[in-house]
Amino acid sequence: MQRSQEAQVKLLVDVRLDGANQLSQFPSSPTLPAPATPPPLNAGPPLLQVRNLRTWFPIKRGVFQRTVGQIKAVDGVSFDVQAGRTLGLVGESGCGKTTVGRTILRLIPATTGSVTFKGDDFFAHRGEDLRHLRRQMQIIFQDPVSSLNPRMTVGNIVGEPLTVHNIAWGSDRVDRVAALLQRVGLDPSYASRYPHEFSGGQRQRIGIARALALSPDFIVCDEPVSALDVSIQSQILNLLDDLQRERKIAFLFIAHNLAVVEHFSDEVAVMYLGRIVEKASRTELYANPKHPYTVALLSAVPEPDPRPKKTRIVLSGEVPSPSKPPTGCPFHPRCPLTREAAKQANAADTVEITTAGERVRVLRKCVEEVPPLEQKQGEPGHVAACWVTR
Amino acid sequence: MAKPLLELRDLNVAFNTERGQIRPVRDVSYSIYPGQTLAVVGESGCGKSVTALSILRLIPSPPGKVLSGEVQFEGRDLLDLSEREMRGVRGRDIAMIFQEPMTSLNPVYTIGDQIAEAVMLHQKVKQKQAYEIAEQAMRDVGISDPGRRLFEYPHQMSGGMRQRVMIAMALSCKPKLLIADEPTTALDVTIQAQILELLRKIQRDTGMAMLLITHDLGVVAENADVVAVMYASRVVEYAPVEELFDAPLHPYTQGLLKSVPRLGAHSERLVSIPGTVPNPARFPGGCKFHPRCPRTREAAAVAGAETVEVVTAEERFRVLETCAVKEPLLREVSKGHWAACHLAEGFESSPTTRPDLANKRAVVARAVGSMIT
């Protein structure tokens, strides 16, 4: 049993190492119809440019609250978001997705790095300038229950940004709020009610109406449907989709559900322990995943099909803590690829490690050096951080 | 003919709240055979957990009360047992694991203490032996270095590890039935894959039956033998897993299946079910799905149909009068396939039998890779 499983992993990895044209045979990659034409991703200068973003949280101990270490929640992340487009950000809990979104909006201070919005250094702005830029960047939260003030009416929740930014008062504000509620599919008479009177999906609509109030160009959607029931998720996704088309809003779409991200994004970045380990256009990433973590993640999604066709790669161990990330490639303790590659490598190029109670042999390079995020074979712009995949 | 291990017959449960009585579980029947996995799927508040807790007589009472029904387990009705007899059933014959393992583990005792206590409650063994059984149970669920881990506290472990501990505890007495209530909902997808693979392996090795409660249709499709779909307190569809996914009969099931985004399906627009998930304090009359049902709206558009108007927060439309007034009860619409919908083909002439299927699934999901953590 164990042996035959090993043989299968080996087969799968051999195919990988072989390089060219491996993916149609790779058992875990879902069989996808080839996309007609991938959307042009680099049309014009990006709306938002994120470069080498780091967000570290100090670990403090003792009476004097001495800093004894750093949690590297985000550790060197770079990407662009095009106007009117969606960049999906996926990864398991704790990998840093929310921190990326919040750091970009300056809800959390960045440790280092830069964010350029419409060609402007966003981190350099202060005071009135900053307020003006902030109007153009909004956020929608995961939890529609706790993200709305329970003591404010729906009308005040949605209209508050209009008052704060001196945009509309009195009957003008009432009219605008009514139009916003209508647009997100709620009856305008709801303006006088309180959030607790609404279901999760309706509260998420209220949150969206509020985010739209200032006509932003960019919205961070942080797991906007994760807390919702299945039948409500698609309502909200369709609404966000319509709004993007109508108003040319760019989204940073954060989620852990790979099928939702695939449905929604133009481009997708996969995060692991504070870093992007793979990024490509949506069609390319799902049809031709390169990083072994992406491959495992895709294989782990349960298919709503009682005759599942794909073979699941069950990764050993759990995501390590970002306060003690592994050396070299952060994925090496769980990576099936480095174990297989080590079997074919010179003994001198390998080392034995203990991980999740097992002793396994892996490539020395994976333990000692951080792989750069670099172009792989495939579509231009398809980057991955792995020493072994090509 | 094999006999079901557990048979739920027409269970009705109520809670007395400040705003009056609510009835989140109505006429629920299902059966589970040895080695079988019955998946109960439905959205939040539809009554999945209350049904499961009623099997073990764990609903808080008051305010909760089983109004009527039977829970037949190996020839006796669990609802008739004394509390003492029931304690013998819980954990030994039927074990349960919950969505959030942290809330069901005691933070002030070590993992070893807690598993050993569960063991000693049901088996006549000394403390030392109980710890040995606990250590073995932890090894069986893929926890590395169990000898050391026995002395750790719950907060020292990750979510996936705590769920393994819960499973180890549940399995330490070799139950015949495991009730798993959203066992992987709080976990990441790679950890979910580990836990589901583990549960399948245990079932293969021990022949344990499982009641798997989930809202994830992917988890249902890959793990269930038979599926019960619940909507607003009732089972509205019941069928073998392949049949349910190939030919769903109830418009709610059809809507759910169409509305989940799937990997590799690049549809421009998702199909969605309109309206909101109903709250048991304000269930609509007639068929509880009628304010959201596309089928009755279509039927109402046909000339000559007897219709009534429905007004919701979002829209105004007409539905069939029958749907708005009369609640359809589960019927065996085709052989081995139950549905509760007036407009399902042949519904009127079908028998109102209790759903009961001994089916096993044809294809089991394949997995490669290491199980040990």
Ligand SMILES: Nc1ncnc2c1ncn2[C@@H]1O[C@H](COP(=O)(O)OP(=O)(O)OP(=O)(O)O)[C@@H](O)[C@H]1O
């Ligand atoms: N102790 C209680 N008192 C009053 N109402 C209750 C109690 N326990 C459960 N309910 C209600 O019973 C209904 C069904 O609850 P249940 O937990 O079975 O739903 P569920 O389908 O499992 O939902 P979820 O998927 O959100 O866990 C809910 O509306 C819930 O609010």
Ligand SMILES: Nc1ncnc2c1ncn2[C@@H]1O[C@H](COP(=O)(O)OP(=O)(O)O)[C@@H](O)[C@H]1O
């Ligand atoms: N304010 C904070 N102080 C310390 N650690 C934090 C703080 N916020 C987030 N973290 C840690 O940073 C990591 C990434 O968090 P987050 O971005 O919220 O993850 P995700 O959204 O991907 O689930 C986690 O390990 C989390 O515990």
Ligand code: SF4
């Ligand atoms: S660099 Fe090595 S450890 Fe990291 S993903 Fe690639 S093969 Fe695996």
Ligand code: SF4
């Ligand atoms: S009975 Fe009527 S409202 Fe209910 S599911 Fe069938 S068609 Fe829809």
Ligand SMILES: [Mg+2]
């Ligand atoms: Mg988050």
Ligand SMILES: [Mg+2]
């Ligand atoms: Mg529940």
